[in-house]
Amino acid sequence: MIKAIIYKEWLKTRYFVAFIVLVGLAIHIYSFLTIGHSFRNTGRAELWDLIVNRSHFIFPSLKYFPLFAGLLIGVTQMVPEMVDKRLKLTMHLPVREKTMTTYLIAYGLILLTTVFILFNVVLATFLHLNFAWEITATTLSTTLVWYLSGLAAYLLSVFCITEPTWKRRIPNILLSLLLLHFFFITDYPAAYGYFTFGLVLLILIYSTFIYNSIHRFKTGYQD
Amino acid sequence: MKIFNRIIILIAILAMAWGGPKLFRLVTDTSTRTPFVYYSCVDKTFCQMTFSDSGIVRSNKHGKVYNESEFDSILPMFYYRQLLAESRMPDTIKGKAINMRFIRGNSFFFRYRPNSKYTPSVKLFPLFEAIPKRLKLELPEDVFRMNNGIEFIQPETNELDVEKSKKYTSILLKKGYQAPARLVAGNPSTRKSYDNGYFIVDKNYEVFHLKQLNNRPFIKKTNIPANLKVKHIKVTEYASRAFYGFLWDKDNKMYLIHSQDYELIPIPTPPFNLEQDNMVIMANPFYWNISVINNAGKTCWAIDIDKQEKVDDITCLTPENSKVKYGKWIFPFELRFLSGKDNYVKPRFTWNIYSAIPFNLILMLIFVFIQYRRTKRWHIEAAIWTLFTGIFGLIACLFLKNKS
Amino acid sequence: MESVITCKNLTHYYGNRCIYENLSFEVPKGRVLGLLGKNGTGKTTTINILNGYLTPRSGDCLMFGEPSSALSPDTKRRIGLLIEGHIQYSFMNIQQIEKFYSQFYPNWKKEPYYELMSKLKIAPKQRISRMSCGQRSQVALGLILAQDPELLILDDFSLGLDPGYRRLFVDYMNEYVRAQNKTVFVTSHIIQDMERLIDDCLILDYGKILLQESITDFVRDFKRYHFTQQNGAPLPQAEGLYHPEQIRNKVEFHSFLQQREVEQALQQQNIEYANLSSETLTLEEAFIGLTGKY
Numbered sequence: 001m002i003k004a005i006i007y008k009e010w011l012k013t014r015y016f017v018a019f020i021v022l023v024g025l026a027i028h029i030y031s032f033l034t035i036g037h038s039f040r041n042t043g044r045a046e047l048w049d050l051i052v053n054r055s056h057f058i059f060p061s062l063k064y065f066p067l068f069a070g071l072l073i074g075v076t077q078m079v080p081e082m083v084d085k086r087l088k089l090t091m092h093l094p095v096r097e098k099t100m101t102t103y104l105i106a107y108g109l110i111l112l113t114t115v116f117i118l119f120n121v122v123l124a125t126f127l128h129l130n131f132a133w134e135i136t137a138t139t140l141s142t143t144l145v146w147y148l149s150g151l152a153a154y155l156l157s158v159f160c161i162t163e164p165t166w167k168r169r170i171p172n173i174l175l176s177l178l179l180l181h182f183f184f185i186t187d188y189p190a191a192y193g194y195f196t197f198g199l200v201l202l203i204l205i206y207s208t209f210i211y212n213s214i215h216r217f218k219t220g221y222q223d
Numbered sequence: 224m225k226i227f228n229r230i231i232i233l234i235a236i237l238a239m240a241w242g243g244p245k246l247f248r249l250v251t252d253t254s255t256r257t258p259f260v261y262y263s264c265v266d267k268t269f270c271q272m273t274f275s276d277s278g279i280v281r282s283n284k285h286g287k288v289y290n291e292s293e294f295d296s297i298l299p300m301f302y303y304r305q306l307l308a309e310s311r312m313p314d315t316i317k318g319k320a321i322n323m324r325f326i327r328g329n330s331f332f333f334r335y336r337p338n339s340k341y342t343p344s345v346k347l348f349p350l351f352e353a354i355p356k357r358l359k360l361e362l363p364e365d366v367f368r369m370n371n372g373i374e375f376i377q378p379e380t381n382e383l384d385v386e387k388s389k390k391y392t393s394i395l396l397k398k399g400y401q402a403p404a405r406l407v408a409g410n411p412s413t414r415k416s417y418d419n420g421y422f423i424v425d426k427n428y429e430v431f432h433l434k435q436l437n438n439r440p441f442i443k444k445t446n447i448p449a450n451l452k453v454k455h456i457k458v459t460e461y462a463s464r465a466f467y468g469f470l471w472d473k474d475n476k477m478y479l480i481h482s483q484d485y486e487l488i489p490i491p492t493p494p495f496n497l498e499q500d501n502m503v504i505m506a507n508p509f510y511w512n513i514s515v516i517n518n519a520g521k522t523c524w525a526i527d528i529d530k531q532e533k534v535d536d537i538t539c540l541t542p543e544n545s546k547v548k549y550g551k552w553i554f555p556f557e558l559r560f561l562s563g564k565d566n567y568v569k570p571r572f573t574w575n576i577y578s579a580i581p582f583n584l585i586l587m588l589i590f591v592f593i594q595y596r597r598t599k600r601w602h603i604e605a606a607i608w609t610l611f612t613g614i615f616g617l618i619a620c621l622f623l624k625n626k627s
Numbered sequence: 628m629e630s631v632i633t634c635k636n637l638t639h640y641y642g643n644r645c646i647y648e649n650l651s652f653e654v655p656k657g658r659v660l661g662l663l664g665k666n667g668t669g670k671t672t673t674i675n676i677l678n679g680y681l682t683p684r685s686g687d688c689l690m691f692g693e694p695s696s697a698l699s700p701d702t703k704r705r706i707g708l709l710i711e712g713h714i715q716y717s718f719m720n721i722q723q724i725e726k727f728y729s730q731f732y733p734n735w736k737k738e739p740y741y742e743l744m745s746k747l748k749i750a751p752k753q754r755i756s757r758m759s760c761g762q763r764s765q766v767a768l769g770l771i772l773a774q775d776p777e778l779l780i781l782d783d784f785s786l787g788l789d790p791g792y793r794r795l796f797v798d799y800m801n802e803y804v805r806a807q808n809k810t811v812f813v814t815s816h817i818i819q820d821m822e823r824l825i826d827d828c829l830i831l832d833y834g835k836i837l838l839q840e841s842i843t844d845f846v847r848d849f850k851r852y853h854f855t856q857q858n859g860a861p862l863p864q865a866e867g868l869y870h871p872e873q874i875r876n877k878v879e880f881h882s883f884l885q886q887r888e889v890e891q892a893l894q895q896q897n898i899e900y901a902n903l904s905s906e907t908l909t910l911e912e913a914f915i916g917l918t919g920k921y
Binding site: 001003004007008011012080084085086088089091092093094095096217218219220222223 | 641642675678679680681682696699700701703704706708710712714715716717718719723726727728730731732
């Protein structure tokens with residue numbers, strides 16, 4: 001049964017997953033080339049100095065990629081469910097409402113996490129080969145916040161899309177924009193520090209939002 | 224299912240507690256310039272320059288008003304270039320002959336901001352050649368990290384310089400260093416004329432001095448007492464070379480690290496907290512102007528260098544912005560993630576619970592009666608949210624609460 | 628007889644607008660019930676309540692004895708659902724969708740599904756979204772046949788279908804439910820189609836049930852009467868005489884009453900008439916006769 005649900009979600013999202021992987025690879029390759037260019041033209045020692053002593057961040061183009069990926073998966077997974085109220089079919093499948101909802105978001109979260117881990121492995125490998133572990137750690141802790149923003153974007157987009165009425169969807173969207181902003185408070189590298197755990201907690205909280213939307217859909221809220 | 228809706232309302236309240244006051248300040252905030260103050264070695268009192276809409280007012284602490292050129296001449300140590308250019312500089316002050324070199328060689332400007340200490344940083348440090356062969360300092364080809372000893376890493380290959388690491392580590396350990404390092408303080412910049420190296424505070428609060436001299440390690444255990452539990456050190460490289468920098472102990476007491484034998488000289492300062500306050504020192508050959516600046520305002524002490532004691536002080540309070548202060552009547556609390564005091568993102572709440580109660584109560588009553596007239600039902604839950612979380616709870620309930 | 632659907636005192640409002648109050652009905656096992664009503668009388672509302680996609684303001688709706696708003700997976704498995712417009716997962720093709728649904732139903736029967744699909748002129752990998760409305764209705768139908776549920780809820784199955792597909796759908800459904808003794812709850816805006824399919828009808832008017840009985844009885848008992856008006860007599864206004872209408876001097880109305888009872892009613896009102904005659908009606912005509920044209 002779970003296999004069937006994964007199958008359905010996969011059919012909806014597969015081309016977009018491929019698209020995300022391609023875009024992600026392109027961004028990473030571009031960033032690696034840029035850094036290689038700086039190595040040759042500015043010098044490695046100078047680039048290290050910029051990172052260590054001037055708080056320079058070398059992967060700025062990664063910033064909104066996870067956000068975009070999360071949003072895209074949220075949209076491609078849930079919009080087909082909401083067009084013609086197809087979610088009714090999904091909710092009529094012989095699975096409990098909350099269980100089904102959990103499967104749906106678990107699919108998106110696991111999928112995104114897998115893709116994100118993949119990219120982090122690529123990034124970590126590159127960093128490990130070229131920089132001291134201190135720089136690797138700072139860089140990864142900065143990008144970690146961005147990757148978490150991708151999960152948040154997914155959960156919040158799903159929360160807004162599955163809401164049955166526009167009258168409520170608009171406040172939901174405004175709230176979601178505020179909540180996403182929590183992940184982009186500053187560009188200072190590694191500034192989130194231990195609060196990264198707070199962000200993880202926020203994501204856990206955001207993941208409960210969809211149950212409210214689905215419940216409203218199921219109960220037939222008109223406003 | 225109600226629980227999920229309540230979670231959303233709660234999170235929305237948090238989000239508004241962040242966004243609401245931010246927006247409010249954006250609309251009402253006006254910046255106020257703190258006055259410039261400087262101790263006059265002529266008037267023997269503080270002089271100040273205040274900025275307001277009506278213009279700049281120059282006066283001394285006792286209310287005597289000066290025009291611009293008078294102001295220049297009573298602060299010769301600050302406006303010396305202007306005075307020298309106009310040939311108005313006195314030949315001697317306090318019995319000392321005055322010239323450009325003398326003033327420059329004995330003046331410095333020092334600034335401390337909490338966010339320079341409380342900031343995420345990459346713990347890698349370039350070790351400069353202390354006395355470079357050429358005039359300009361050059362970025363070394365390696366950086367070091369502190370672990371059980373010292374490790375030098377070469378960016379060019381991203382590999383350890385094993386030999387150099389061993390050499391430095393063995394000396395450091397011989398001098399009694401015990402990992403981990405609590406503080407590695409240096410001034411990693413090439414924009415200075417020489418390098419004082421690093422001060423390293425080890426596990427036992429012993430302070431070590433690390434430099435590279437003629438390509439060889441220079442490592443000394445200083446006699447700075449461990450019971451000071453050094454909290455912070457700022458290494459300086461000023462023209463006079465009289466001292467290595469400043470040091471603060473566990474009680475935020477400030478000292479100067481003298482170049483001779485690391486002798487600590489206590490510096491009298493206004494009450495100061497490393498975590499909260501900015502400090503500015505404007506030093507001239509006769510007096511140090513030490514200002515401590517925080518939200519409340521600015522306090523400046525003038526220290527006579529010869530006597531090493533305070534000769535005068537002045538305090539300028541920041542006027543409260545009348546519109547901004549209404550915020551605490553409207554918003555029962557505020558959430559911020561940033562602070563000017565550090566570079567970390569973390570939740571920081573400001574509570575105005577009591578001052579906001581009247582406004583909350585009014586909001587709640589208006590809301591309850593309007594809703595009752597509309598729906599003939601008492602909306603108890605929304606009323607409770609509004610009573611405790613004020614305008615945030617009201618907005619959240621109006622737009623995000625499920626009807627029962 | 629055991630009822631599959633039991634609705635008691637359903638009351639629902641949209642905002643302040645009352646859809647109906649205290650609506651009660653039952654659907655016994657093995658019967659095919661058609662829900663008829665003009666637009667806006669609450670057909671879709673009722674279907675949504677039955678499926679659990681709407682919680683009524685008050686009242687209970689039980690499906691196989693369980694409240695419809697919280698059906699257990701086992702009960703959902705016993706109910707086949709056709710959503711208005713034959714909505715299905717249109718991003719799948721016919722094999723994918725069969726593979727998907729088969730995982731949820733232990734008694735899945737794929738043969739009738741593929742039999743039906745073999746008659747469609749579609750490419751093997753063609754996505755449902757690229758199919759015509761009629762083809763989509765066959766996919767939806769095939770999936771219900773494969774699920775083989777005990778209760779079928781069909782919401783406006785004729786929507787968007789041309790006459791051929793409508794007939795095909797009805798014929799298939801008819802044969803299937805009769806042979807397997809299925810219970811069906813169906814709505815459609817084309818009453819002609821229903822006539823061939825349903826045993827009982829439930830006719831909704833604004834805010835209430837007008838009628839619930841077998842269509843054989845309804846079509847047999849409910850007649851249209853005509854008479855020729857004499858001396859400008861007024862239109863008859865009696866209980867049991869529905870929607871009197873006058874065209875020149877011909878008066879027409881509908882009633883469950885026998886001709887003798889109609890005559891009595893007219894005489895009681897002192898209406899002078901001539902040539903009173905009656906005719907039997909099709910379900911559609913009877914429906915219009917009962918509910919009025921407006």
